[in-house]
Amino acid sequence: MTMLRLADDLAVGRLGYGAMQLPGPQVWGPPADPDHALAVLRRAIELGVTHIDTSDAYGPHVANDLIRQALHPYPDDLVIATKVGVARDEWRSFNAAAKPAELREQVEENLARLGRARLDLVYLRVGGDGLLHPDGTPLAESFATLAELRERGLIRHLGLSGVTVEQLKEAREIAPVVAVQNRYHLLDRGAEDVLRACEEQGVAFVPYFPLAAGLLKPGLDTSQLPPGMAPSAAQERTLDEVSARHGATRAQVALAWLLGRSPAVLAIPGTTSLAHLEENVAAADLVLTDEDRAGLDAL
Known part of the structure; x- marks a missing residue:
């Protein structure tokens, strides 16, 4: 699998x-089949995956506990990235929690749950993409807290999630940023300016919802979706024409398109299916033609 170097000591x-899909429905509680979830994680490593993206808010705690149970002691080349700045409530909502004391507690919780002395990559979830209502803590204050924990040796590298170009610039004036995680996929290019900024500045861009949060599935029931949300x-x-030309699935085409969109892109598709996991990993070898890309770009 092609590697991307995020820093001198970090490549994935x-x-x-x-x-995110490892816990139960609404990213809450344990999965229906914990043994199967463990098998998916172990199979990912067997297939050559060296980058797992998680958060202690997934479950809460469930995803991190499963990762440790399945993979600890970890392979030397495995990078586990996690997110802080968000917490869950009794309604299963994701809420901003970016005050310095909260961030320190979240980092300690991630360390304990994952069984690590240092976290490889920690994203600060900001909410500049409109999916998380800020809690009023200034970005500079929150990011400086994580920079302090990095200086103490608890964090190896820092990232940002859900940011604007301006927020990326503000954070980089405080400490190095090696990766940005924003919503971006075949049907949603709203973070194109952030992607290009990352590309120019040597920062990895990690799209979340790389498969459009399930909207690309064939036969999807769109009756309950808001107008304009489902693909036309x-x-x-x-998408089906490109898939047919390569004997590939829609998901594989969408992932191959993302990886070809920019050399700065890392893809982190999630699944609870062993078959889908293997399909997703195989997408790293799918090479789209110029004709394919022109058609997909036009979407």
Whole structure:
């Protein structure tokens, strides 16, 4: 698998694994089949995945506990990235929690749950993409707290999640940023300016919801979706035509498109299916033609 170097001491395969789907429904509680979840994580490593993206808010605690149970002691080349700045409530909502004391507690919780003395990569979840209402803590104050923990040796490298170009610039004036994680996929290019900024500045760009949060699945029931959210018939037709030319799935085409969009991109698709995991990893070897890309870009 092609590698991307995020820093002198940090390199990962360009196609990793996102752990958000490991817990139960609504990213809450244990999975229905914990043994199967453990098998998915172990199979990911067997397939050459060296980058797992998680958060202690997934469950809460469930994803991190499963990762430790499945993979500890960890392979030397495995990079585990986690996110802080967010907490769950009794309604299972994700809420901003970015005060310095909260961030310190979250970092300690991640260390304990994952069984690590130092976290490889920690993202500060900011909410500049509109999916997380800020809690009023200034970005500079929150990021400086993580920079302090990095200086203490508890964090190896820092990242940002859900940011604007301006927020990226502000954070980089405080401490180095090696990766940015924003919403971005075949049907949503709203973070294109952030992607290009990352590309120019040598920062990895890690799209979350790389498979459009399930919207690309064939036969999807769109009756409950808001107007304009589901792919159009024309979009589906283009995606299916490209898939047919390569004997690939829609998901594989979407991942190959992401990886070819910029050399700065890392993909972290998540799944609870062993078959889908293997399909996703195989997408790293799918090479799209110029014709394919022109059609997909036009979506």
